Amino acid sequence: MLVSPGISLCTYSVNTYLCIQNMQTTRYFIYISFKGSDYHGWQMQPNAVTVQGVVENALSTILGKKTAITGAGRTDSGVHARIFCAHFNSESPHLSENMSLIYRLNSYLPKDISVLRLSRVYPDAHARFSALSRTYKYYITRTKDPFSEDFSWFLQNDADLDLMNRACVVLMKYTDFTSFSRLHTDVKTNECIISQAFWEQHSGKLIFTIKADRFLRNMVRAIVGTMIQVGKGKTDIMEFERIILAKERSKAGMSAPAQGLFLEEIEYPSEIFIDNDLPEDATEEIIIE
DSSP, rough: OOOOOOGGGGGGGHHHHHHHHHHHHOOEEEEEEOOOSSSOOSOTTSSSHHHHHHHHHHHHHHHHHOOOOOSSSSOOTTOOOEEEEEEEEEEHHHTGGGGHHHHHHHHHSOOOOOEEEEEEEETTTOOOTOOOOOEEEEESSSSTTTSSSTTSSSSOOOOHHHHHHHHHHHHTTTOOOGSSOTTOOSSSSBEEEEEEEEEEEEEEEEEEEEEEEEOOOHHHHHHHHHHHHTTSSSSSSHHHHHHHHHHHHHGGGOOOOOEEEEEEEEEEEEBBBBBSSSTOOOOOOOEEO
16 A cells, blocks of 8 residues: 555554555565674674674675664574574565575675575564574583584583483473573563473583573573583482572572583474475474574
8 A cells, every 4th residue: 555645644553554664675584503602692782793793784785775683582602503593674575586695695794604594474473573492402522622612511520311311301390490590681481381301412422402482591501500410410300390499590500601502493383484485395384404
């Protein structure tokens, strides 16, 4: 709908005006991968280099217009992402079909950030609020290795995987994770639904996998740090459960170092994507991995 000459926008409702604006832009999801070692996390902040700031600058430069991006969430300084999603709006309806755009973005971006793909989505799709789940992995190495120093936590002492997996069973019984949340965060609730949590050993590394609908700030690192205390026999399973029930960060263990943490997957409902951007076998949900 167009506004006829001589008719003030004031005669239209706010919703109508927003619809007019939305007709002029297309929303995109941009998927990126990054090594977080040299960044103060994802979210833009004054006097600090962040992944959001670098990607937003690259996108604005290549598109020739200031382009704001909104991410799927925050990551702490030093945390990595094999897959991260953000959304932005553009007046061009065909960016996702332009493979040279991804090439140009990757040529402009530093070597520790890579653009994986662009997907058109419907105007109300949101990189953060539309996500169904996120999956994180935490890597611990048992051997000192200078080539994995930026991507894992070197842990010298033994940790009992069976005990830590028993702690995972306890963890999944609860939804309030105040004890594993950074203090004084501006969230309305500390409730999270964990659908998967387990430890495994592979190629000499201990790997913790956790999947939930949402995560609190510092939550995964605090859980890992506390579970390592369980694995070392310094905290028993009953005490681990009491830590959760206490809803006090001071009761839990230290946070594991940031460099071992990776955001591995983000899951979205398929209906937010424009049809011709979906894989042929897409059904009810789409998992980017």
